[in-house]
Amino acid sequence: MRGTDTQVGIVGAGPAGLVLAHLLHDSGIESVVLELHDRAYVEARVRAGVLEQGTADLLDGIGVGDRMRSEGSVHRGVNLQFLGRRHRIALSELTGGKAITVYGQQEVVKDLIAARLAVGGELQFGVDSVGLESVDTDRPVISYRQAGHEHRLRCDVVVGCDGFHGCSRHAVPRLRTYERDYPFAWLGILAAVAPSTDELIYAFHDRGFALHSLRSPELSRLYLQVEPDEEIEAWPDGRIWEELQVRLASEGWTLAEGPVLEKGITALRSFVAEPMQHARLFLAGDAAHIVPATGAKGMNLAVADVVVLARALDTWYRTGREDELRAYSATCLRRVWRVQEFSMWMTMLMHRHGDAFTRRVQAASQAYVCESEAAARCLAESYVGAATL
């Protein structure tokens, strides 16, 4: 058994854990990040790709924005399409100049890992049997195994950034959870073809929702609404492209096809665990909450949590004041529920669901977003993150 000490023990090297380690480093606070998987696996995981203005600014601020600025793209608008009719939401015009940056989550993670290792930060991959002990005390411990050895990491504070399937959340006693499943899932593909659009297209169609997103000048990311219990084997590449062609079709516009590099089906879920802290144990990102991907908020919300936590820890270490740390859960949950509301609204606006009455109400909402500048501004502010800063 090997024992070591650190100020902040971080479980999970996703966006939440890695950004937190950087912010703490900038405040002179030492941390150790423990990650279940190996580096190659974590860096290859294709997930989100839309960064709010605040997230992109933060990555710049902590010195990991160079590649995002050169390889990512800034989008000042987004397209909503209803039954073939395309309507542009002018994000920047409606939000006083704010925009989103399209840059893959796995690229963000690569940049964060490289920068963390470059400053000699402790980041350990391939740990297993992670357990949290003494979480009621002011000296919590993370126990874990690595390369066949048992370790104990004694910390001032432990932060669970280990995603929805991690172990940290289960160490918080009297946790209350709120959950909603949706009667559909997303089939997502990464395709080796130049995007057929400069800005994202969210399409509502009688056959279901489709999304044309982008990753780079050579890579497109596309999604289809499918049944929640759909098997990926039922979707050969040809069927996926056929369905995308139908749902994204718009007069005078062509969808280019290319080899499918990756495909998978992801459930859509809304989930919140409260509170996001217990004594010296804190939860951040997907460990505490999940939003349906329609609003493109998961990674942004994870980053927003750790910004609050890093500030509170900085105050605590510098002055001994605990008020910000004690308010961590309440501070984050205000944003989390606001984002839950937006993500659920976008999901219900864009997916095919419900009975004939629901469909008529949905059509009225869709028309309102296209016809009212106030409604479009609400959407734009939430989408770029201006409404939740």
Ligand SMILES: Cc1cc2nc3c(=O)[nH]c(=O)nc-3n(C[C@H](O)[C@H](O)[C@H](O)COP(=O)(O)OP(=O)(O)OC[C@H]3O[C@@H](n4cnc5c(N)ncnc54)[C@H](O)[C@@H]3O)c2cc1C
């Ligand atoms: C399959 C999938 C597809 C997604 N697609 C989209 C999308 O298209 N658009 C969108 O906006 N959002 C998407 N999301 C959501 C977005 O990617 C997440 O919100 C974001 O990754 C949250 O970051 P995080 O750091 O909180 O958690 P994660 O990124 O999940 O990171 C958690 C880390 O903890 C590690 N870990 C887990 N358990 C342990 C343990 N016991 N010990 C140590 N380490 C552990 C994991 O390996 C992982 O590296 C997707 C999520 C998933 C799961």
